[in-house]
Amino acid sequence: MKAEGYSALHEFWINLRAIPNHVYRAMFRGGPPKTDRTRSSFIFGNVFLHLHSVRTHLWSLRWSTTMGLGIMTTAAFLITLVTGILLMFYYKPYPDVAYQSIKDIHFIVPTGRFMRNIHRWAANVMVIAVILHMARAFYTASYRKPREFNWFIGWGLLVTTLGLSFTGYLLPWDQLAYWAITIGANIAQSPREITDALGITAWADIGGLQREILLGSDKVGEEALIRFYLLHVMILPLALVMLMAVHFWRIRKDGGLAKPANADELVAEEAKEFYPVFTDAPTKTYHLAAVVKGKTSAVGSGPEHTVPSMPHLFYAELGVLMLTTLICVALAFVSDAPLKELANPLVPENPAKAPWYFLGLQEIVSFSAFMGGIGIPMLCVIGLGLIPFLDREKEGTGEWFGGPGGWKLVKWSIVVGFVASIGVEAFAIHFGWLREWFPDIPQLFITFINPGTVLTAIYAAYSIWAVRRYNSTRAGALALFTCFLCGFIVLTVIGTYFRGPNWDFFWSPSDWGGH
């Protein structure tokens, strides 16, 4: 049907010229996002943006609330995603060939070395940011009802992130990679330490099964490489993306970030700058066509202390994205991702070290494979996941070091955490451990009584004391989490800087000597 007064051909010409404008308008269901109302409608109707709430509380936008750590983790992930896909153009997951393809990427492929460096640094930034982000959520008591499940999802994201790092480690097929994976696979096999001691390995060889599934063979070879590749580029990223979607969605559905009860008063000064709330009166009203359990998070609170997410929140997010990119690119400029000699199954590196964030683990693994590699980490991981269900108090939600004890307790926990871990390590390094004193001691004693388990027991005892002292589960959680964070730092530093050939103690890597 042609319009009045024009020939169809003329109208075709008009339509042709109007294509850019019409496509632009068709992109936005509620009209171009130029007013607060159309921006809200844009966020609400956009499949990617609707994970955000359309308005954001001023408290959430404060730097001190989140320090942007969650967004930084996400940004680092996006950077690894992009650079990882680029690296896949050249990488070939087959032993020896893999090593050559990494060399090609490093020396021949245009920007290849740079992309690999960025990938590697972004992965490191992601690990650091995700740990700090978890610490932030913990210390501000943001895991409490109704956010327990989101803490749980975040916990899954932490584990997946570490899994991604570890699987990426094998892919270059150099000495570092080969021996890290050999050790990793044997940690998976270490339940044998228990089944052997009990004499039931022949019937219930859980460890052997885990190792075989992981490696697809009885040794680290082509099957292991393709499995780790599959995990690294497909299974774990898919899991991560799905968990991320739920994680972000739940932030909105749980009523935004956790805030202190008096958050509105705290931001009252800033809120005065944002007026009017709506620049455009709503043209329609809506009602919720669903039965909502409990009251929704916005009931009883007006939009007075919130600002439109677009642009305020988006600017903050893009700022963190730019900062993260800058950090990764700058680090990639100054420091190359390592590539050692081609993997040699006959001669391990000496010392053979895992990536830095696993060196704390390697330190306690050097006391007992099972307790260090599986027992204590499982305890930590399960304990972390259950925090929101074990601490169901209300005091201090949304405040830094909120809850009974507060900063004073955390301060003392830092002292206890450092003193205990350094003390236990110094004792074990200086005096040795049970086997040096009693050569015939049964293995089960070593498995259950070693510096790692002793340290765990000290931390647990201190935390139980904190629960009783402050009569609060939150106080116990603060003590335990802080202690483990300190222990993680101490063990990681010792594993990184003070362990040399044969995992002996050295004051400095320059004392390692030639070999």
Add this chain to the structure above:
Amino acid sequence: MTTHPSEKRSRFDPEPMPRRDFLGLAALGSMAAAFALSIFGMLKLPKAAVSASPAKKFNVALPDTLPEGEAFVPPGRNVAVFRDADGVFAISTVCTHLGCIVKTSAAGFDCPCHGSGFQKDGTVRKGPAPTPLPWLRVSKNGGVLTIDEEATVKTGTKV
């Protein structure tokens, strides 16, 4: 079995379980069963029935000049072969802790990865290794030794 017309249920009488509900539940149940079975089938895939690996049995001839107490490591193998007055024996050099390759030293064997130490006969001297280094079966065939990396023998067995 036929039903007498008088026993025929009126369509106003409710059945003990309505037919639709029963069929619905049966359909859901069979779907759940199919789902569970297919997951079980998929889980079987990653565990290979046969895994490719080089032969674990190999032949080696010791050099005549090998001094007592010094290890001979056959090329490409993680095994240390010794000869003394009582005979020949082979000890695996794969650390029983986490699978690194131990190196012979004055005290016996030392592992570079986590500091395990073993005596000259493979028993644990220090560190986290849970079990001694296993001794491997050696059979003599003229001047040639056949060593089986998969067959362990009692510590102290010399041929």
